Amino acid sequence: MLVYHLPGTFETREAHLDLLWQAGATGLEERTGVIRAYFDEETELAADIRDGEWRREADQDWLAEFKANLRPVQAGRVTIVPPWLRAEVLAEQTALVIEPGMAFGTGHHATTRMAVEALSDLDLTAQTVLDVGTGSGVLAIAAALLGAPYALGVDIDPITIPIAQENAELNGVPTGRAVFLEGTLGDDLPGDVVPDGVYDVLVANLYAELHDLLAGEYVSHLRPGGPLVLTGILTSKLPLVLEALDREGFTAVQVREDGEWALVTARA
Ligand code: SAM
Structure with missing residues (x-):
């Protein structure tokens, strides 16, 4: 995954967001003072947005991450779990698999x-x-x-x-x-x-x-x-x-x- 890290926020760099899109960004995200612009390939950028840095990052499997973070939920006599956590339900609880x-x-x-x-x-x-x-x-x-x-x-x-x-x-x-x-x-x-x-x-x-x-x-x-x-x-x-x-x-x-x-x- 190729990400261009541009210092600033959507607010402070509002005037520059269009330049990222025009350069071929496929998505923009703001995280703690940095705008992350996703690209398929490195491209020539307009002068106003050249203060950033290109980085190659490991692809993230959001679905796998979401699933890995799911925990059993206890609700009265019932514990609600995804299928792969069924074994974690206590014997005295009713397992509800979703x-x-x-x-x-x-x-x-x-x-x-x-x-x-x-x-x-x-x-x-x-x-x-x-x-x-x-x-x-x-x-x-x-x-x-x-x-x-x-x-x-x-x-x-x-x-x-x-x-x-x-x-x-x-x-x-x-x-x-x-x-x-x-x-x-x-x-x-x-x-x-x-x-x-x-x-x-x-x-x-x-x-x-x-x-x-x-x-x-x-x-x-x-x-x-x-x-x-x-x-x-x-x-x-x-x-x-x-x-x-x-x-x-x-x-x-x-x-x-x-x-x-x-x-x-x-x-x-
Ligand atoms: N019962 C589940 C639960 O408790 O987690 C799902 C609740 S979810 C907040 C609300 C559900 O109600 C959605 O699946 C939605 O499609 C459905 N819904 C919305 N308006 C409805 C209506 N007028 N009649 C029947 N179902 C409706």
Whole structure:
């Protein structure tokens, strides 16, 4: 990899960035007082940017580096791991294996971890679970591993469905116990695949505005008294969600926070 190191920052060298692009840079990056310009070959540079230095650097495999840095994530009774760390899960923990990939939900985001923790606090044996915005399938799979006989994960993004199905297989969840479908709740959103279903538990890692919009749907898809687990909520937007739950008559509302993220549990 050929990198031209130019002293300065994007701000101090703003007028010179175009000169780098014109010289054939394929990418620019700023790191601690140095602009790194990536090139395929050394080229003649304009006088204003000749105070830098050409360097050949070892190619970096970002994906390999990302994977090497992944650690197991403990969430209540569950430990979420990539496939190659399965052996690190303690015997008393339930291993939830997720292949890091294109869909959100490796367990490394606070919202996913809090949601798995909240599911782990429930007794899910004999409980059906609806997971809205399933992504990697992590929450529906967690529910199945924690004893739920049926978990349905829906997502508006079709790319997530085969990914979630593969993750369920990785965990040995029998087909039919964790089911994934393209869809959502509500008439005004596309792909309404679960219009009539009523579930014992509903979990959704979305965002505050969508929870506000879907709060009425949550009521109609939950059995009376059934637990609701909502996350993806920035703490600054908690009031919006709390007002929506109050409006729809949810009770036993509780909030957990982790940094800027919040999780809300309630009963229908
Ligand atoms: N459930 C996973 C987790 O907890 O890590 C993934 C959550 S990710 C933050 C949100 C997911 O919701 C994305 O996969 C996105 O495609 C999906 N989504 C966004 N809007 C949606 C909607 N209206 N209905 C269903 N899914 C939606």
